[in-house]
Amino acid sequence: xxELSELLLQRRRKVDALWEAGINPYPNDFRPQHTSADLRAxxxxxxxxxxxxxxxxxxxxxxxxxxxxKAAFVQxxxxxxxxxxxLRKDVLGEELFAEFEDYDIGDIIGVSGHPFRTKTGExxxxxxxxxxxxxxxxPLPEKFHGLTDVETRYRQRYVDLIVxxxxxxxxxxxxxxxxxIREFMTRNDFLEVETPMMQPIxxxxxxxxxxxxxxxxxxxxxxxxxxxxxLKRLVVGGLDRVFEINRNFRNEGISVRHNPEFTMMExxxxxATFEDLMNFTEELLCHVAQEVLGTLDFSYGGVPISFxxxxxxxxxxxxxLHFGDIDAKSLEDRDLAYAYAKKLGxxxxxxxxxxxxxxxxxxxxxxxxxxxxTFITAYPTEVSPLSRKSDHDPEIVDRFEFxxxxxxxxxxFSELNDPRDQKERFLAQVAAKAKGDEEAHxxxxxxxxxxxxxxxxxxxxxxxxxRLVMLLTDSPSIRDVILFPQLRKEAK
Numbered sequence: 397x398x399e400l401s402e403l404l405l406q407r408r409r410k411v412d413a414l415w416e417a418g419i420n421p422y423p424n425d426f427r428p429q430h431t432s433a434d435l436r437a438x439x440x441x442x443x444x445x446x447x448x449x450x451x452x453x454x455x456x457x458x459x460x461x462x463x464x465x466k467a468a469f470v471q472x473x474x475x476x477x478x479x480x481x482x483l484r485k486d487v488l489g490e491e492l493f494a495e496f497e498d499y500d501i502g503d504i505i506g507v508s509g510h511p512f513r514t515k516t517g518e519x520x521x522x523x524x525x526x527x528x529x530x531x532x533x534x535p536l537p538e539k540f541h542g543l544t545d546v547e548t549r550y551r552q553r554y555v556d557l558i559v560x561x562x563x564x565x566x567x568x569x570x571x572x573x574x575x576x577i578r579e580f581m582t583r584n585d586f587l588e589v590e591t592p593m594m595q596p597i598x599x600x601x602x603x604x605x606x607x608x609x610x611x612x613x614x615x616x617x618x619x620x621x622x623x624x625x626x627l628k629r630l631v632v633g634g635l636d637r638v639f640e641i642n643r644n645f646r647n648e649g650i651s652v653r654h655n656p657e658f659t660m661m662e663x664x665x666x667x668a669t670f671e672d673l674m675n676f677t678e679e680l681l682c683h684v685a686q687e688v689l690g691t692l693d694f695s696y697g698g699v700p701i702s703f704x705x706x707x708x709x710x711x712x713x714x715x716x717l718h719f720g721d722i723d724a725k726s727l728e729d730r731d732l733a734y735a736y737a738k739k740l741g742x743x744x745x746x747x748x749x750x751x752x753x754x755x756x757x758x759x760x761x762x763x764x765x766x767x768x769x770t771f772i773t774a775y776p777t778e779v780s781p782l783s784r785k786s787d788h789d790p791e792i793v794d795r796f797e798f799x800x801x802x803x804x805x806x807x808x809f810s811e812l813n814d815p816r817d818q819k820e821r822f823l824a825q826v827a828a829k830a831k832g833d834e835e836a837h838x839x840x841x842x843x844x845x846x847x848x849x850x851x852x853x854x855x856x857x858x859x860x861x862x863r864l865v866m867l868l869t870d871s872p873s874i875r876d877v878i879l880f881p882q883l884r885k886e887a888k
Contacts, residue, residue, distance in 0.1 A: 458502065483523045572688055599624065605621050632851050643660075662859075785817075825837035
């Protein structure tokens with residue numbers, strides 16, 4: 397820390413000296429006309445570069461410098477990559493070259509020069525003019541191998557992006573993934589909308605909300621846990637195909653899969669079923685993977701993943717029987733199933749409902765084993781308060797969850813549009829909340845009123861954007877795909 401403070405003081409003194417010499421260390425009148433990508437596009441495939449090659453004007457951060465007395469090589473990084481600069485005292489002049497020698501690694505510079513190839517064949521710019529555009533006061537990590545402390549990487553993402561090209565590439569891919577999803581939805585006649593993030597009643601998911609207060613209205617509000625109930629209100633209003641890509645907030649734990657604020661894409665389609673959405677999801681995600689990766693076969697954490705269609709499908713009970721150690725007859729017996737859950741070490745009370753029990757067993761024995769893309773269907777009605785009951789079995793709903801690489805990626809169902817059934821399920825949730833279930837749904841009378849006007853037969857789905865980006869960038873933690881993940885307070 398003492399050494400860092402001395403470096404900081406040295407650089408501050410350099411800033412003071414520049415001001416005293418009449419040089420602004422933070423000017424804003426330099427306009428780059430090219431990028432490193434422009435240079436590579438123009439001359440990357442040329443072995444010989446003509447002597448009268450045009451002037452390139454670029455700007456970026458100085459990452460490395462090798463000085464040889466009267467000349468120097470510099471690695472400069474701009475928004476498109478890195479480029480080598482070659483500076484000579486006899487070209488720049490003694491005064492400008494001396495000024496350059498006082499620059500530090502991390503400084504942002506602007507240069508003009510002509511492209512050429514070095515004796516080793518590296519495409520470079522022979523600099524004719526150079527200017528300091530921003531003086532860096534703090535040194536970059538040594539040798540530019542990136543930040544090794546994981547928490548520091550997340551907390552100081554700005555440094556992580558400077559020194560780690562692979563990290564930057566993840567976020568370029570993230571932007572591409574979101575754009576492809578948006579384009580696909582629009583092409584399929586879905587309307588992009590925005591719904592409230594501050595809601596008087598949180599709903600649409602089973603989660604504990606963040607609570608806030610609006611002073612002018614003197615009312616309690618909640619950061620939304622899902623946009624679902626507002627999006628379905630829009631379908632009631634005649635917007636038959638809607639989608640939203642935006643943030644949700646859940647006051648829950650932090651892990652490699654969970655961040656308190658995260659990005660979802662939710663969409664609703666009138667006159668469709670959950671089975672229609674399974675096919676739609678295959679088409680959407682295959683399209684995104686093909687465009688981003690150039691293939692439907694890739695790996696995650698060293699494990700091969702194939703998006704080749706069709707994707708496998710299990711019911712909840714089929715998955716338990718396939719991956720668990722229990723037979724079908726015992727699984728149908730509530731007491732035997734409960735005994736199996738206790739054997740698995742699940743902390744469940746004796747009065748737990750059969751639907752909740754089956755779901756907990758599935759999550760324990762099967763979820764982590766769903767490595768290849770898999771749809772799980774036939775969820776119990778008890779754990780699906782917004783889903784339409786199956787016409788064939790009222791104990792289950794028309795719902796699926798999509799899993800890949802051992803984690804849930806999407807949740808979808810045919811929507812419950814019977815207002816009386818919906819109200820009964822809300823009341824059951826209210827009773828569960830009264831018994832201490834902090835994640836149970838609230839009663840939403842306005843949503844019931846919207847259903848009473850008539851929600852057409854509809855199917856809806858939510859896809860976790862962060863987890864999808866993790867999968868397609870081979871990132872082990874959700875923090876690797878969120879620019880500024882939530883962290884504990886920084887230790888002083």
